[in-house]
Amino acid sequence: MVVCGDDGLARRLAAELRDVYQERVTLVVPAAREPQSVVGRQRVRSLGLFGRASGRPAGERLSARELRVLEATEPDEEVLAAAGVAGAAALALVYEDDDANVRGALVARRLNPRLRLVIRLYNRKLGQHLEELLDQAAIVAEPGIDLRELDSSTTVLSDSDTAAPALAASAVAGTSKVVQADGLLLRAVERTPPGRGEVADPGLCTLALLSATAGDPAGSEGAELSGERGPQLLPDDRAVAAAAGRGTVALEAVSHAGPARAASRLSAASLPVASLFSRRLRWSLAGVVAAVAALAVASWLTTGDHPLHAAYITLLDVFAINDPAVDASTQQQVLQILAGFMGLLLLPVLVAAALEALGAFRTATALRRPPRGLSGHVVLLGLGKIGTRVLARLRELEIPVVCVESDPEARGLASARRLRVPVVLGDVTEEGVLEAARVHRAHALLALTSSDTTNLEAALYARAVTPDLRVVLRLYEDDFATAVYRTLRAAHPAALTRSRSVTHLAAPAFAGAMMGRQILGAIPVERRVLLFAALEVAGHPQLEGRTIAESFRPGAWRVIAIDTASPEDRRPDLASALGEGPAGRPGLVWELHPGYVLKAEDRVVLAATRRGLAELLGRTSTLTPDL
Structure with missing residues (x-):
């Protein structure tokens, strides 16, 4: 793997590839940047891999977990060739400058048509066009190449896009241990052992048995190893039942537990009255209306007129457009004076209401104001x-x-x-x-x-x-x-x-893209890691023709969802946001019947260990055990 960048994302991405996926990595950084935050200068020197002064014989392979660092300002053809792009499996271009990433991608595709490219761009529309261009360039360079079979396509990502699901999950669920699949956010939540007589909720499935239970499950970011027993990944039901007193890691969908009425208020299409007029103004209007109604009733009782006529006369007095009641009775004269006084009080209230309504409508055309009484947001x-x-x-x-x-x-x-x-x-x-x-x-x-x-x-x-x-x-x-x-x-x-x-x-998402589009993400469980991958059933005898229960191999892999969309309507990248693919709607089924037989045309979502996924993909010879 080759990573080129000029900020913290490049260094974190290199560390993710090396530590989580056990890959050999070459990191290209500007000379002004020191890569101590990845491995530390002392350790780099001990490996003999800092810069080009390692003294390693030409052609000698790097072992897993080793990191080679090159210093270069831009990813030009000479630098990429020195980094070994011609024989690399994947290249990530994560410079802050979009132009540098685009230029480097064009050069890299010419050097290696089979190279898996991951490019950092904020402009989504430009990214879509660039993906099509680079994939077409690979096909032209090597006629007959099957990018889908080799998983050598181009992936354009944005650090803001990839970090958004974890940030949203942190606000809603309190954790960043999330994986996005088909527009759905899934989180791995640590749960304390159930008490006597209680039944543990497995969620969608139980991912692991912990070696130790943190005292604060809601705030824990993963317990450290303690005791003689380490975490047990992907246990079966028998192991879960026998693991009394051990905490578990369960997979569940992220949902919002706040008041539903708040969401309905914010999504309302019409402007509510409460946003037009303040509470004080509404009470003022109500008081004036009640006073006018009382005057109308008093006029009706005093004069004996029809109620509608009495209300009409009262309104004329309020608005000062009625004749003075010079020849009327004393009661009518008093009522007319009170009505005129109410009219004087009504005038500033109406002016204030007009100003507030005008301001509210002007704000509605630009930006909305928080509704009064909003909570749970x-x-x-x-x-x-x-x-x-x-x-x-x-x-x-x-x-x-x-x-x-x-x-x-x-x-x-x-x-x-x-x-x-x-x-x-x-x-x-x-x-x-x-x-x-x-x-x-x-x-x-x-x-x-x-x-x-x-x-x-x-x-x-x-x-x-x-x-x-x-x-x-x-x-x-x-x-x-x-x-x-x-x-x-x-x-x-x-x-x-x-x-x-x-x-x-953002680093885990970029690392998953470098491993191939089938990788949806990774979730750490203490000092081990679980990978989530989308895989075609065809060509995998461990899955094809087997039931969901038979395909489950404890400690290696487990089918957690099936893509129900037809092959021609499937989105190539399930980790993308909802609506970005051709299907435009969720197609994954999470409630699986154990007796369902997996067909060759099915696509499944797996939770797997590194060793288990390597066995499914036929890469067991290149990976070290799950540490």
């Missing part, structure tokens, strides 16, 4: 490229959101307007901005601005208002994130706190 800070993708993902899950953005020209405001999501324009560090977003009644706070200090300040202020609020922070520096996490957990032990780095969350 997610407050999203920042509508940059990361916040925009997270907002779209949260609305796909039908989770109510209120956004806060300081820049009136931010790119995400157009998406918020299209999705009819309430937005508060203002600096989150200013007093009253978070209150306007109803943070005191929110389910979670997602601080995703580009400033670490701004995110931290917003989180601290929100915690001061609501101590048990779930908080997810976007922090770039690992050391700073660790210090913030520990301090917030110590100060608010009952509240859930998460610190997330976009590069850290």
Whole structure:
């Protein structure tokens, strides 16, 4: 594997490929960047792989978990050739500059038509055209090449797109251990052992038995190994029943537990009356109407006129368009004076109502305001490229959101307007901005601005208002994130706190794409890892012609879903967001009958260990055991 980049994503991606997938990696970074964050300079030197001064004989193969680092400013033809692209299985181009990634991809495709390309681009439309162009170039370079069979296609990803599901899951479910399949978010949740007389909920399925149970399941990020027994991956029902006192890792779909009425309010197509008029103005209008009605009743009782005529005369007096009651009785004169006084009171109320309604309608054409009484929502800070993708993902899950953005020209405001999501324009560090977003009644706070200090300040202020609020922070520096996490957990032990780095969350998705489109993602279980893959049944005797129960091999692989879409309507990448493929709708069935016989034309989603997936793919000779 070859990784080229100039920021933290490249280094994290190289570490993911080496540590999780046990691949041999060549990392190309600019000379000004030091790659200590991947393995550390001391360890690189001990392996003799830093730069080109390793002294390794030409042609000698690198062993698993080794990393070779080259220094180069741009991925030109000479650099890619030196990195071994001609004989590599996959290349990731993850520079922050889209132009550099596109130029490197064009050169790499010419050097190796069979190379699996993973390119970092934010522009989705450009990415789609680039995928088609590079795949067509491979076919022209080698007529008869089957990109689908070799899994040598081009994949264009965005770090914001790939990090969005994990950020959304952190706000909703409190964990980043998620996998996206067919538009559905799945999470691996750690559960404590059931008490006496209780039955454990397996969710969609039980993924693993833990070696130790964390004291805080909702906040644990994976227990460390303790005791003599390590984690047992993909256990069968007999092993689960016999594992008394051990925690489990279950697979379940991510859902929102907040009030349903909040979502219905935010998705309403019409503008509610409550957004037009404030509560004080509504009470004022009600008081004036009640007073006018009382005057109409008094006029009817005093004069003996018809009720409608008495109401009509009263309204004329209120609006000062009736003749003075000079020759009328004393009672009528008093009522006329009171009606005129009510008219004077009604005038400023009507002016205030007109101004509020005008402002509300003007806001409705641009940005919505948070409805009064809203609760159970997610407050999203920042509508940059990361916040925009997270907002779209949260609305796909039908989770109510209120956004806060300081820049009136931010790119995400157009998406918020299209999705009819309430937005508060203002600096989150200013007093009253978070209150306007109803943070005191929110389910979670997602601080995703580009400033670490701004995110931290917003989180601290929100915690001061609501101590048990779930908080997810976007922090770039690992050391700073660790210090913030520990301090917030110590100060608010009952509240859930998460610190997330976009590069850290995006690296697994890029690594999965480099391994091939069949890899949907990976979830760590203590010091081991479970892979999720989409696989065609045809050509795999371990699956074809067997029932779901017979195809299950404990400790190796397990079928957890079947794609019901016809082969011509299937999306090539199940890990993509819902609606991006030709099918445009979910096609996976998760409730599987154990007696269903897998056919050659079926496509299944597997949970597998590295060793088990390697056996299915025929790559057992190149992988080390699952550590």
